[in-house]
Amino acid sequence: MPPAFRFRLLATDGAARCGEISTPHGAVATPAFMPVGTQATVKGLLPEAIRLAGADILLGNTYHLMLRPGAERVAALGGLHKFMNWPHAILTDSGGFQVMSLAALRKVEEHAVIFRSHLDGTLVELSPERSIEIQTLLGADIAMQLDECVRLPAPAADLERAMRLSLRWAERSRRAFEAAPAGRALFGIVQGGDDPELRLASASALVDTGFHGYAIGGLAVGESPAVMRATIEAVAPALPVDRPRYLMGVGTPADLVEAVARGIDMFDCVLPTRNGRHGLAFTRRGPVVLKNARHAEDPRPLDEESPCAAARDYSRAYLHHLVKAGEMLGAILLTTINLAYYQELMRAARAAVVAGQFEAFRAQTVGLWEQGDIPPR
């Protein structure tokens, strides 16, 4: 019997938390950052490199995987862990967010969302029940309810309609999930946009239904950092302390630190991977754009104090050359460096919470970012 899903809160410091999630595919130290493995691969990285960068858990995209190669095919091949050779934990999203952002002709009905595949135009119906079925076929350790995510700013009526629909879908997801193998987890998703009252109504109803964990959806969709932080501050206290809290699709290193400070335990975001492919490195000293001419003759590594070998073993001049030449290795090294930086940030946040030093960690981290890149000697 593999271990069942379980969350243990190990320490708190103010609102910041340090914990551990058990899953059928191993433990996840929280706060945790989940690299995004959209099409059953974190773009450009071997599974062992993702693990070496410090990840305990990946995110898989239901929307992409249901369209290609298909959930039934992945299941026949032994599930997503085996398919992509990643033996550690996997969380899958519900598919809802990507339907909204990628698919054509999408139509949200009470029963389901109906859309055309961005790959071949096929008409597809995704209901809460089908989303859970797909995520179960993929073998996700943590599944997400189907929800409707509204881009901000949006009229209050739209936010409330989507929030109420998401709650009805949460109930249906919860029932559908009863057929899933034991030990796996289902998270509900708090919606309600930038309206604190809608958010609290959503959180309260979800907690009544009961989930293994709770996500905050519908952020990082156009609102200001201040709105994001205020929304987290409103929602987090309404969630049970003994369940993990996942802020979906967020964010920059600063977003992560501020969200941890407000009680968030889990994150996913394409920023470190997508920006890595486009020549931007996240470092202790803030973002560094490797394409800039100032790096062309710079023999120094990106950060000689980094725990990541890719940040130590290659000169800025070489990274600059690879980015300018459009070489895959540039994307590979910078994706590795960025994921390792995000993981290091989470590791340091966990250690700070355990030591009761979170405020000092936050001040020091932000202070280093504000200093900017290490100047050439």
Next chain:
Amino acid sequence: MPPAFRFRLLATDGAARCGEISTPHGAVATPAFMPVGTQATVKGLLPEAIRLAGADILLGNTYHLMLRPGAERVAALGGLHKFMNWPHAILTDSGGFQVMSLAALRKVEEHAVIFRSHLDGTLVELSPERSIEIQTLLGADIAMQLDECVRLPAPAADLERAMRLSLRWAERSRRAFEAAPAGRALFGIVQGGDDPELRLASASALVDTGFHGYAIGGLAVGESPAVMRATIEAVAPALPVDRPRYLMGVGTPADLVEAVARGIDMFDCVLPTRNGRHGLAFTRRGPVVLKNARHAEDPRPLDEESPCAAARDYSRAYLHHLVKAGEMLGAILLTTINLAYYQELMRAARAAVVAGQFEAFRAQTVGLWEQGDIPPR
């Protein structure tokens, strides 16, 4: 003092040879296959992955590196080994071949070849002396003379003119190389197209001049396999037994085995890397096109008996999915698999020569290719 260039012939079996090259950056077991690191990177692979696949030596392209990032810049950054984080041996070509195939407005004069950069149209002059200077700045363990390579078929007069020019450039390269640091090697290049008399005249003159090793250039440029093999058979016996013999730009696994059978010690080719990026795997059982629908649901690895983890740890269905989805990881895994297969082929050839079993190795290897891909159960 790093060890100087040296070649030791360890065993022969018929015309096939097994040897070892010493270089300032380590030993190279021969027959050796050199992966092509065009722009200071073997596309998609970390240096440690190239090494793990079995390579002792890489090839760097003078044409690409002189244009970007520039030889003087690489030298200022500590040389090509340090720049690309590859501490093992490097051979650089002279730049001549790529001038012919990539540059615009090229003009071959007695003094030099003049061309426009394919990157920005800059007018560039490459003389034998400048080619040696660039290769010395890059820090190549083995440098190649500048030559003129003619595409086949070609009129006899063109072949002879290019061969004679290449001989004069060989002399000039030899003199220019006297300024290179001790321990490095310079190879001459036999030209003469598909004309055995021209080839023998070229070889004889080069041997009189004296080089650390001898290459056969101007093959794999449009001729049939029979012409390639006949040319090697004509040239190899005219080369000194105590110097390595390098067949430039070749080739398929069958080309390699047939060339080793005729006394060749070194190879380079983009086939394993370029084909890997386009979804083709080289295996013990011949080439496998992963995009084919027959792999879509195949849970078997590409070759469960391969010494390469990438060929064992991922299903054909997964490789098919990555190739169809255009994912970088497909290119990375197939490049790794192909380079490992080429290296395994060379390792087995060396062992066969040492054991006096080369003919049995050749028959068995060709027999497996002819059986074709392992059928599904």
